[in-house]
Amino acid sequence: MKTFQDEILLTEIFSRFVDLYPEHVVFVDPETLSIVYLNEKAKEFFGDNPDLSVFFQQEEYVNLLSLIQNCHKAEEKRVITFKRFDGKKGILLFNLYPLVNNGYRVVVFIFSDITEKIKNKEEKRRRNAQLIIQDKFKSLDLVTSSISHEIDNICNFMANNLRIVLQVWNDVIKLIKEYEKESGEFVLGGIISSEIDKVIPRLMMSLIEGIHRISDKIYDFKKYIKEGFISQVSLVDINEIVKRVINVLNYHISMYTDKFNVQLGESLPKIRVNVQKLEQVIVNLLTNAMQSLPDKKRAIHIFTGTEGDRVYLEIRDEGIGIPKKLMPHIFEPFFSTKGSSGLGLYLSKSIIEEFDGEITINSEENKGTSVKIHFPPGH
Numbered sequence: 001m002k003t004f005q006d007e008i009l010l011t012e013i014f015s016r017f018v019d020l021y022p023e024h025v026v027f028v029d030p031e032t033l034s035i036v037y038l039n040e041k042a043k044e045f046f047g048d049n050p051d052l053s054v055f056f057q058q059e060e061y062v063n064l065l066s067l068i069q070n071c072h073k074a075e076e077k078r079v080i081t082f083k084r085f086d087g088k089k090g091i092l093l094f095n096l097y098p099l100v101n102n103g104y105r106v107v108v109f110i111f112s113d114i115t116e117k118i119k120n121k122e123e124k125r126r127r128n129a130q131l132i133i134q135d136k137f138k139s140l141d142l143v144t145s146s147i148s149h150e151i152d153n154i155c156n157f158m159a160n161n162l163r164i165v166l167q168v169w170n171d172v173i174k175l176i177k178e179y180e181k182e183s184g185e186f187v188l189g190g191i192i193s194s195e196i197d198k199v200i201p202r203l204m205m206s207l208i209e210g211i212h213r214i215s216d217k218i219y220d221f222k223k224y225i226k227e228g229f230i231s232q233v234s235l236v237d238i239n240e241i242v243k244r245v246i247n248v249l250n251y252h253i254s255m256y257t258d259k260f261n262v263q264l265g266e267s268l269p270k271i272r273v274n275v276q277k278l279e280q281v282i283v284n285l286l287t288n289a290m291q292s293l294p295d296k297k298r299a300i301h302i303f304t305g306t307e308g309d310r311v312y313l314e315i316r317d318e319g320i321g322i323p324k325k326l327m328p329h330i331f332e333p334f335f336s337t338k339g340s341s342g343l344g345l346y347l348s349k350s351i352i353e354e355f356d357g358e359i360t361i362n363s364e365e366n367k368g369t370s371v372k373i374h375f376p377p378g379h
């Protein structure tokens with residue numbers, strides 16, 4: 001009976017093992033950089049006689065070859081991107097091990113395709129982020145509902161009282177006019193009696209108008225929060241959405257800049273989006289623009305218009321800008337230089353892409369940033 005000491009049998013067993021090994025294994029000669037052996041999984045992946053240079057980006061391929069050439073001890077795990085058959089980018093996680101035997105050196109390149117894993121992880125993170133936002137909206141809705149209910153009550157109460165005061169005033173003014181006729185002009189609270197019949201009603205009307213404006217603002221705000229749950233897609237005028245967001249954020253904007261400039265294009269084609277989600281995008285982008293401004297003299301511009309048949313919205317700020325080296329990261333979830341959520345751009349991009357739109361950011365450090373989104377015309 002043969003034993004494991006039998007060298008030929010051992011070699012056979014090891015080569016079977018390598019073939020059945022569940023990861024992709026490639027043996028490379030580090031001197032000539034040619035492939036010495038591929039296991040079954042690697043053949044499935046690359047084909048029988050692969051030219052590795054077509055799988056990788058030039059720069060990464062050169063890097064990989066140099067790692068193989070200089071591999072004298074087991075390397076730590078690394079990743080490399082590759083071009084998939086569908087043209088999309090994939091990601092490999094790989095190890096390199098040198099094997100030396102009788103002066104003959106071979107480098108073992110073991111890898112697994114983690115593209116799907118990464119994608120799933122990303123998707124999970126995205127879903128989690130969406131859930132966090134949804135949850136925030138839910139609790140916000142509860143709070144705003146009860147606050148706006150309170151404020152509505154107070155507004156009604158004030159409006160009713162003012163109406164009574166106005167009625168009383170209509171009688172009081174008669175007495176004042178009579179008194180004035182008998183005793184001549186006099187001053188009441190710094191206002192001359194001959195003017196007072198015009199001044200007081202004007203003051204009261206402005207109070208009533210103020211109360212109505214509070215009510216309207218609360219109504220807008222409540223609507224904005226409510227729509228946080230509704231996920232309907234409809235044909236909308238982007239200008240209407242921009243105006244509504246500005247209306248809600250008006251005060252906030254005035255805290256950050258004295259130069260807020262809005263130029264809305266005329267008769268734009270409607271776009272097909274979920275109103276609330278687009279509002280969320282505009283709020284995110286405007287918030288970033290506001291937060292980037294070092295002082296109130298720096299401007300924020302908003303433009304809408306068309307380019308070809310696409311509708312665009314641009315939010316441009318004269319803020320601190322984004323350093324070039326950070327640009328590749330700004331769309332990553334949880335990436336923030338401000339210690340905040342880091343979800344703004346990430347969620348905005350995924351929302352815009354959900355509606356077949358596109359987002360591009362141009363920025364110059366210390367000059368400012370322009371964020372432009374394009375949407376196809378809705379049908």
Ligand SMILES: Nc1ncnc2c1ncn2[C@@H]1O[C@H](COP(=O)(O)OP(=O)(O)O)[C@@H](O)[C@H]1O
Pocket residue numbers: 284288289292317319320321322330335336337338339340341342343344345346369
């Ligand atoms: N208009 C802007 N001006 C300067 N930096 C910006 C601007 N918009 C985004 N950034 C940069 O991109 C990062 C990510 O933005 P975002 O996803 O909205 O997250 P957050 O605002 O929570 O930090 C910001 O932390 C900031 O560094």
Ligand SMILES: [Mg+2]
Pocket residue numbers: 284287288343344345
């Ligand atoms: Mg942000």
